[in-house]
Amino acid sequence: MATPTPSPARIHDFAIRENVPVAEGVMRLTIEAPRLAAAIRPGQFMSFAVPGDTTQLIRIPLSFASADAEAGTVTTFYAVVGDGTRRLAAMQPGDTSTVLGPGGHGWTIPAGAKRMLVVAGGIGITPIIAAASLAREAGAEVDAVVGALTAAKLCGIDELKALGCADVRVTTDDGTAGTKGFVTAEVGPLLDRGYDAVLTCGPEPMMRAVAAQARGAETRCQVSLERMMTCGFGACNTCNVETVDGMVGACMHGPVFDARRVVW
Template sequence: MSAPAVGLHEFSVVSNEPAAEGLMRVVLSAPALARELSAGQFVNVAVPGDASQVLRVPLSFSRADGEAGTVEIVYAVVGDGTRRLAAMAAGETSTAVGPCGNPWPLPAGARRACVVAGGVGITPVVACARMLAGAGVAFDAVVGAQTAGRLWGADVLEGLGAGRVVVTTDDGSAGRAGFTTAALADLLAEGGYDVVYTCGPEVMMAGVARLCREAGVACRVSMERMMGCGFGACNTCNVAMADGTYRSCCKDGPVFDAEEVAW
């Protein structure tokens, strides 16, 4: 069966509330879009409020509920577009382009996985965990944030059935002090993983990719670029590949095999 075509979807805001320091959680009512999205894909949202801003905001989602017709997005408020999105109230409407990009793959025969999130990379990682739970694949999780106040998602992963959830913070205010890569190294040393999924700062994902390569474990990464159009037309979101070529983050990604990326 072919994947749903990228389309334009109207949505209304159900709720839009703080999730953590600097993070917001918006729930959109968009029934057709919610039914078509697969974990790892993204949506390109038109945020009203400034007619001079013609580009949409590309956002990963943490949950697409086809039955309820809703899409949950946890996003960082970092620029004009996301600041305007944070100001949208329940009942306000706009449009989103989607489903965009390729989803997280589930390797045949996978029995145990680990998901690794850094910062707002937790959003597509939570969607990945939902996919794993739905497929009956056991998983552990590593969740990193700068500080306890910016932490979101660890309890969600526990609720989805994660075997272990290791929290790391840069300042040690929650979980263990340090980086997600150190926690992942400890888990990989125990063995037993078929695949690792990760999203977060690129330097973190490069470290995760290196650790997985050394451990002989498959690794899938969700890359971040400024994706102006969301479907491969504007050629602004190129990702350098290990073979010397470039691929489009929005059309060929955002999920890539870590071994394909030029870190």
């Protein structure tokens, strides 16, 4: 695989505009960072320095759901899973820090795409909202499948509907909302509609299963892979992904990959 071009990431100051819970264990964060808002593209990520622990040197990589270049804001959804995201969740409007971005390569909408399917599992909804937005801007009809463990953890449905997604289907593992089971239960039948591509983000086994379904339906599929990321700009080799072209860094060659290039 070709060496990626140097990372476009820069360090930006940001101030928090909004940081609110939107589902069980999930926050929606909007930051003011005008130059980042103008530069970041759907599927790319940004890495947050979260104040409050001087021993914590590593930034937190997060995807983004939407960016408003005019307002100078970027919005993300994040799951509170450990110390860093707990400290981020405690930050208040007006609090400041720095964010490194934009990082990596995002989604590609095939030229002339008429109909796209986006599939989110859990907090994978964040870059999927951005993917749906990109596909709608390109003039495609978009269907969506959103899965979560349980109804209380679902988020992003309103955002997908507001973007004009035609058919938004929900699955929960416990059946408390939508179809009981995994996203694959809805993705399988939908693939008969014939999509120009499937874009997916969620737990890796879910993406592997969706990629296999897409392949079976002879439909192109892109996946946004999550890896531990120490630097976020190609300097440390902590974010390796095995591909048919060898090991590559997710922060520079990804996080979005053509599913057929990934060695699952």
